[in-house]
Amino acid sequence: MSLSAGMGDQKIFDYHEESQSEKLARKSKETPIFPVAIALCVGAVGFGAYKFNKRGNMSPSVFLMQLRVGAQGLAVGALTVGLAYSMINEYVLKKK
Template sequence: MTREDVFFEEETHSDRLSRKSQEAPMFPIAIGMCTAAVAYGAYQFKNRGKMSTSVYLMQLRVAAQGAAVGALTLGLAYTMYKNFIDIKAKHSK
């Protein structure tokens, strides 16, 4: 069965995650960085001082999203380098 023959209903969550990880390797890294940011924020929750809980959680959400977007941006920059600049260097030799 080829990849085109797999219907959405037949694909399990783990199969889909595996397929997406092979198509875009930075995706699981971004999820891991987001999870790490949330875990660190949950650990540091007791040391938030006089900051209200809602403000702390908003800042934590922004930090987690920033970590995920940063990982995806680095992956995109690497892919662009690999596809365009590195290929041009090989063809100019």
């Protein structure tokens, strides 16, 4: 499906089904910090899987809830740093 502008044949919006790898590549080009956020989240999950056996007498649901909050915190922190970096480049340093 495509949307044409006025009388011309120029396409404004070209829609096609994206595969997961195409979507990841597009998001990486639009926001370079996005893969870093994903890597931090995957690292937190890997760390949690490693530490799961050494959780002591903590219940699995509490451990997994804390792990989820930590992984989300890392992802949001990485995206915040990326947003601050892009805002500094655009508004303070005024790169063109």
